[in-house]
Amino acid sequence: AAVLPVNALFAGDLEKNERLLHDLDDPTKSPGPGPSPLGKRSGFEKPVRKPSDISSRTPLQDLHSTITPADLHFERHHAGIPTIDPSKHELLIHGLVNRPMKFSLADLKRFPAITRTCFIECAGNFRTGKEEMTPQDVLGLTSQSEWTGVMLSTLFNEVGIDAKAQWFLAEGSDAAVMTRTIPLSKAWDDAMIVYAQNGEAIRPEQGYPIRLLLPGFEGNMNIKWLRRIELSEAPYMTREETSKYTYPVKDKIRMFSFEMDARSIITFPSYPQKVSKGYVEIRGIAWSGRGKVEKVEVSTDNGKTWQLANLQEPVLSKAHTYFRYLWNWNGNETEILSRVTDETGYLQPTLQQLVEARGPNIGGYHMNPITAWKVKADGSVWFKPEKYTDK
Amino acid sequence: AAVLPVNALFAGDLEKNERLLHDLDDPTKSPGPGPSPLGKRSGFEKPVRKPSDISSRTPLQDLHSTITPADLHFERHHAGIPTIDPSKHELLIHGLVNRPMKFSLADLKRFPAITRTCFIECAGNFRTGKEEMTPQDVLGLTSQSEWTGVMLSTLFNEVGIDAKAQWFLAEGSDAAVMTRTIPLSKAWDDAMIVYAQNGEAIRPEQGYPIRLLLPGFEGNMNIKWLRRIELSEAPYMTREETSKYTYPVKDKIRMFSFEMDARSIITFPSYPQKVSKGYVEIRGIAWSGRGKVEKVEVSTDNGKTWQLANLQEPVLSKAHTYFRYLWNWNGNETEILSRVTDETGYLQPTLQQLVEARGPNIGGYHMNPITAWKVKADGSVWFKPEKYTDK
Amino acid sequence: SLTDTAKKAVKFGFGRTATPKEIASWDIDVRPDGKGLPAGKGDVKTGRIIYTTKCAVCHGANGTETPGVKLPGAALVGDTLAKARPKTIGNYWPYATTLFDYIRRSMPYNLPGSLTDNEVYGLTAYLLNANKIIKADVVLDAQNLPQIVMPARKLFIMDDRKGAPEIK
Amino acid sequence: SLTDTAKKAVKFGFGRTATPKEIASWDIDVRPDGKGLPAGKGDVKTGRIIYTTKCAVCHGANGTETPGVKLPGAALVGDTLAKARPKTIGNYWPYATTLFDYIRRSMPYNLPGSLTDNEVYGLTAYLLNANKIIKADVVLDAQNLPQIVMPARKLFIMDDRKGAPEIK
Ligand code: HEC
Ligand code: HEC
Ligand SMILES: [Ca+2]
Ligand SMILES: [Ca+2]
Ligand SMILES: [Ca+2]
Ligand SMILES: [Ca+2]
Ligand SMILES: [Ca+2]
Ligand SMILES: [Ca+2]
Ligand SMILES: [Co+2]
Ligand SMILES: [Co+2]
Structure with missing residues (x-):
């Protein structure tokens, strides 16, 4: 049976010839392109992050609501974005636990899931200095997503936590092998291991395939590309929590300031x-x-x-x-x-x-x-x- | 002063040479690429809509939360996607009003704004027929966004509505010049003219630069690429509300079924x-x-x-x-x-x-x-x- | 959550008065009572000629379903008999004005908005005649088009569901 | 909102026991009490040679700030005097173990994880000596490294804010 092309599919072909006859400025006079597997922004809209060599900033002034489109989420990397094959990625939980365990990404997705909408903000978010600064320049190191994953408490229940444990070390699998120590109480409160951002897989810049989510805590602690958690009696005093992310307060240097202030x-x-x-x-x-x-x-x-x-x-x-x-x-x-x-x-x-x-x-x-x-x-x-x- | 390249910027160059010395499978052994103006999905993740000639369907089974990433929002077009220059686009409100008015996109953005998270679903959303069907196949014509714009009631207050008005016609500026009649009560209730989707400009497939948002009502009524609203005593009985979006109920044909059933x-x-x-x-x-x-x-x-x-x-x-x-x-x-x-x-x-x-x-x-x-x-x-x- | 910062009493003063000319150039809709129908007229015979030239390629030579052929456009002519398939103008369209309105705004699919008002009257006449709704000698215009009573009209009801628990 | 469908009593049985070998290959951290320090040792002299070969290109010939040159890596050596600028190992690092841990996991920037444990001991010794914290003849190992008291140690306090309205 003869099948003629239908609607938008053939509109593309027709358009080329017929459009000349019409007012190019009137979109009601010629059919447009049809559906596609993946949408694109209008050519008239070009929101962008502002990249430096170590970070890029969300264009806060361009956003009309609070979920940051994933491709505009701010970035802060310490050794660039690793390429991780999700089928090979595993999370190790060990140290002061009853049973040290490894979880594949597929394992993590089988546990009960939860979605939490919250911001992640770099603890160093604030620039000033001249009048010609946009919100992106001043405060662009904060973004917000719908994060989905498993409660860290669910995983800690699975491995069994030793009563002596007070802290845990979280470690990334980027080339900085980034580490921070987090108080165990945060795990019992609201910490998560998340694999989804705004519904889909976490973006590479945000920790694909999994990151630690510590709602309200300094961005740097929300370890990306997470591969290891070690339960411990004491903090590790990693470089990021001593040489960095600390600040002079009169004659002292304050460290372990977790919560981002309002x-x-x-x-x-x-x-x-x-x-x-x-x-x-x-x-x-x-x-x-x-x-x-x-x-x-x-x-x-x-x-x-x-x-x-x-x-x-x-x-x-x-x-x-x-x-x-x-x-x-x-x-x-x-x-x-x-x-x-x-x-x-x-x-x-x-x-x-x-x-x-x-x-x-x-x-x-x-x-x-x-x-x-x-x-x-x-x-x-x-x-x-x-x-x-x-x- | 000599300036050597820093961090991730030069990591790209180094990587090419050094990576060979390292285990290619271990992302902790070589720095990755640095920040960029716009993020991309991991190469391991390829969520897609399923396009036909007139629609494309959201991959519901791939989503872990409820905001649909804008590029995966379902589509249903009647004459393809128009290309609209936002600086030239205007909305006309006329008919039974005290003062017929035109609003530019810039005008619309100046009015008090509101954000509403809701679904838009095609009234024809449901397929069945074989065992080899995914959620995307069965119900993929529904998606959800954070929509931002102005309450239609705010604009109606600005033009002044004649007491005789009971309905309004909404018309698109696509090549179908799509029209539907909507009861005026919806405008006083929760209808909006929206210009933002998930924070950024509405995507072309979703009505760029503006669409009508009628929370809970049939997708087709949420007129995209909106250019005209006419207030009227009676419905217009457009093709989309008579020949389409109506259905036999015993010996009658039911029309004007607005709400999408649970x-x-x-x-x-x-x-x-x-x-x-x-x-x-x-x-x-x-x-x-x-x-x-x-x-x-x-x-x-x-x-x-x-x-x-x-x-x-x-x-x-x-x-x-x-x-x-x-x-x-x-x-x-x-x-x-x-x-x-x-x-x-x-x-x-x-x-x-x-x-x-x-x-x-x-x-x-x-x-x-x-x-x-x-x-x-x-x-x-x-x-x-x-x-x-x-x- | 739907409380914006607008106080009802306020006029913002954004936007401008639309000119009558601007309104006229966009105001193309036609209502069942005939409001919006333009001057002009058209008959079945001329309509058929325009149809053959501008519509038949997508809707078929006679506007009917052709077995074994999937046309880009829907069938427009069928048994004018309630509940017959396919649903076409004769058995499923409640208002003749809708036909004028729809053709004028969006057909032919590849060149929407290109028809003169007389052409649209003619095409409407032709399609109504082909669906056995009007006689072959009718000349349609703004006066008689809204008078036509479509066979399907009596079948259509406004939504009769009351909401709440009811399955209907 | 953070109530998931897990009941605390349940064990899901997803995942598997990690082998000692798997743990050992990833367990690279070093704690202030020395936990995690490997066998091996290194002295200032060898450390200086490795530094010159593998680190100087980014951190400068002596690890100090060079006026007029923006180095890709931070200054590592400075006045070992509290509050002096720039903040470096001598005046701002509270624990010597952190230096071993950080160098081993992430330096050299272009080839992280490529150093032997002896090399890391050596580099740590060299940098501590350059910052005037240890003598030139010290041979660092798992025993004496955690004993080093860094000048900045006494300045560091855990967060002393109580939350709530306080601005501190
Ligand atoms: C290039 C192909 C093409 C041409 C030419 C074309 N049409 Fe169509 N027509 C379509 C398509 C496709 C649809 C369905 C559009 C939709 O559903 O959004 C359609 C729909 C229609 C409908 C509505 C049918 C229904 O039951 O809802 C009418 C009436 C119609 N066309 C009339 C005409 C007339 C009159 C002409 C000539 C002036 C014409 N068409 C020329 C492709 C075409
Ligand atoms: C290719 C450039 C490069 C080389 C080579 C390099 N580094 Fe670095 N180093 C850096 C950069 C960039 C940083 C900052 C990283 C960050 O902040 O995340 C850094 C940071 C450091 C720091 C932390 C400084 C602080 O105050 O926090 C130490 C310590 C360090 N490097 C030691 C070394 C040693 C030891 C070597 C040689 C084995 C080395 N580096 C080789 C680029 C380099
Ligand atoms: Ca076009
Ligand atoms: Ca790499
Ligand atoms: Ca009108
Ligand atoms: Ca038109
Ligand atoms: Ca350890
Ligand atoms: Ca390493
Ligand atoms: Co930061
Ligand atoms: Co639809």
């Missing part, structure tokens, strides 16, 4: 956007490593007064939370700021408060100051860089 | 997966166009008895909801099924109940029967196709 940033309006007089919906994200966002306040008068912003529901624990505040701008130059309070009652501090609390040698880790955008009378928006004494 | 499907285990004796976590998704999923029950004994499944939180209204049930399989041949009850008390029907309610000429729209998977003693899993009298 913070917020206005992503619209921000540099280099422009606004017009009248209604401007101020938008941004807020989050806390210690639980839910309780409230976000916005100031449109240089921090003199603060107004409650709307929080996008559902508000999840340890998760980027979108906030919005409707501002009726009178056209005068001003500064706009946001500050978050989390469910523990912690209010995001000013830079001045942080410097006062930690002293003049304050480092680049766990810096979560309130930040401001300057709105000029011409509607242009600029980052307000505030000096602090790190050098 | 349904569920087990996505694991499913054809062509295999399971082993012992613990098997049964997983799947359930949803309802009328509100929240109240409960999902799973049967592992051919429908004789039913057990409550866990629901993944947060359970959102009109949204795919992941469910899981831990089954201890004794190795005997059986059938596994799921059924959902939504918050209106509606229990997903059997195919037999649907045929009894609608008569022998039942069509392919709004078919939401309970479906079963057969588990053979060898662990193989097969779809259970049930005949019904359409043809």
Whole structure:
């Protein structure tokens, strides 16, 4: 039986010839291409991460909600992205356990699964220094995903944990063989071994095929390409928890600061956007490593007064939370700021408060100051860089 | 000053020469490539939609959570995907309004925004017929996204709606100039004009740059590439709401069935997966166009008895909801099924109940029967196709 | 969760008034009561000629199903008898205005929007006649098209389900 | 939301026992108390030679910051004086075992995991001596390495924040 091609399939061929007869600017006048195995972005949209040699930053100002598209998730690598064959990858759990065990990826997927939406943020997330900075420049080392995997407690139950164990070492299979020590309590609380990100397999940059997920803890501790966990009485004092991810606090150096402190940033309006007089919906994200966002306040008068912003529901624990505040701008130059309070009652501090609390040698880790955008009378928006004494 | 290349950037070059000296299978022995502007999937993972000439289907069995990655969102086009320049696209609202208005995409983004996570499902979503069918084959015309945009009620307030208006026509700017009539009440309830999907610009297949979002309503009504809305006293009886998306119910033909009826499907285990004796976590998704999923029950004994499944939180209204049930399989041949009850008390029907309610000429729209998977003693899993009298 | 920051009383002032010309150029819909039908007319004979030139390649010489041939377009002509297969204009379309509206906006598939209003009237006349709904000498226009009572009209009902537990 | 379908009492039986050989081949970590240090030894002199061959290209001839040159690797040698810049082994590393552990697992950057245990002892000795922490004649091994008290040790404190409203 003769079969003529149908619909969109043949539309492609027809299009080439017929389109010439039509107004090229009117999409209603000629059929477009049909379905495909995998979609692509519109050619008019080109969101990108900003890569340096060791990291790349999420374009926060381009995102309208809180799940980061996987290909825009920030990166921080210490020896690049390993190529791992998932059929060969195994996770070893040993040390202070009743039975040291190895789990294949297939084994891990058979255990009861759970999905958790939370942010992962680099503990060094915060840059300042000039007015020409976008939210991506200032705070782009944070992203959010739907993570799916097995509760670490389920695996620890399977191997049996020795009563003497207090900590566990997690080790990656990248060329840095990255290690961090984590308190055992986190495993009984909410730690997971995850194999899926936004529904599909974790992306290579995020730890394919498995990573440790420690909701709310420093990004670096969420070991990627995880291959080994060792239960121990004491922390290992690895390079990443001593020489790195520690910071001067007056005359001491603080280490093992796990939770990411609550913070917020206005992503619209921000540099280099422009606004017009009248209604401007101020938008941004807020989050806390210690639980839910309780409230976000916005100031449109240089921090003199603060107004409650709307929080996008559902508000999840340890998760980027979108906030919005409707501002009726009178056209005068001003500064706009946001500050978050989390469910523990912690209010995001000013830079001045942080410097006062930690002293003049304050480092680049766990810096979560309130930040401001300057709105000029011409509607242009600029980052307000505030000096602090790190050098 | 001489600057030597750093870290991952130069790792690429080094790798070529040095890798030969190392065990190629051990990713800890050589640095990998560094950060990039846009991530890619692991070469070991190739999830794909299944395209026909007019649609493509989401690989439900490959997804571990409920946000569908944008490039795997199902498609259904009537004249292919138009190419639309977002800077030229406008939305016209006219008819029974106080002031007919045009809104540019930039205008729309200035209005107060909201994000809603919900499914969009084709009203014709359901295939049966043979044992060798995957969840993608059976129910792949449903997907879920985080949608962001403006409430239609906000725009209707801006144009001012005439008291005589009862319906509105929504029209696309594709080559089908697709139209559907929607009751005005939906606009006051929860309809939106959305420009973002999973945070970023809507994908071309999903209506770039804007689409109508009618949470819970038939996919076809969520007009893509939206360019015009006309307020009217009466429905327009367009081809898509008369010749299509209608179905015989005994001696009548039912039209304007908006809500997608509650349904569920087990996505694991499913054809062509295999399971082993012992613990098997049964997983799947359930949803309802009328509100929240109240409960999902799973049967592992051919429908004789039913057990409550866990629901993944947060359970959102009109949204795919992941469910899981831990089954201890004794190795005997059986059938596994799921059924959902939504918050209106509606229990997903059997195919037999649907045929009894609608008569022998039942069509392919709004078919939401309970479906079963057969588990053979060898662990193989097969779809259970049930005949019904359409043809 | 659907509470945005808009207060109902507020007018934002974004967007602009649409001009009558802008509206007219996009306002192509046709309602069952005839609202939207343009001036012009067309008869069965001219309709048949246009059909043969512009439609037959996809919908078949007579618009009917051809055994053994899978056409790119659906059958348009069938037994005008309720419940007969395939579902076509004669047995399944409740309103004649829909035919005008649909052809004008989206056919021919490869060149949508290319037909003149007279051509659409003619094609509509031809297809209604082929489906034994109007006589061969009818000249269709904005006045008589909405008057046509389609055989399937009486079968169509608005959704009669009340929601809640009911399976219907 | 973190309630999965696992009941604590259940053992699933997925996975397998790891063999001692499998564990040994991956168990490369070294703890401050010396647990994990392998047999073998190394002195400053041999360490310096290995450093020059395998490390200097990235960390500089002497491991110190070179004005006007941005090295691919961080400075490793500096003023062994608390709070001096740059932060290096002498003024910022609280445990000598970390140096052995880190070098063995991830250096040289381009060929991680390629050093013998003796080489790592040697490099550790060389870098500790260059930072004025051990004498030039020390031969490092599993016994004496954990005994070294690093100058920065006394500065390090575990997180002293209590959470809640406190800004600290
Ligand atoms: C190049 C192929 C092609 C040509 C030429 C074409 N059509 Fe179509 N026609 C289609 C396809 C494909 C569909 C189904 C579209 C869909 O379902 O979205 C269709 C659908 C239709 C329908 C709706 C059928 C139903 O039952 O819903 C009508 C009426 C129709 N065409 C009329 C015409 C007329 C009149 C012409 C000539 C002016 C024409 N077509 C030319 C391909 C074509
Ligand atoms: C090809 C370049 C390269 C070579 C060769 C190299 N390193 Fe490194 N080294 C680096 C880089 C880059 C880092 C920083 C890695 C990071 O931060 O993740 C580093 C970090 C270090 C550190 C940690 C410094 C700190 O303060 O945290 C030590 C110690 C070190 N290297 C020792 C060595 C030794 C010993 C050798 C030789 C066996 C060596 N390196 C060879 C590039 C190199
Ligand atoms: Ca085209
Ligand atoms: Ca490599
Ligand atoms: Ca109209
Ligand atoms: Ca057109
Ligand atoms: Ca060990
Ligand atoms: Ca190694
Ligand atoms: Co980091
Ligand atoms: Co559909």
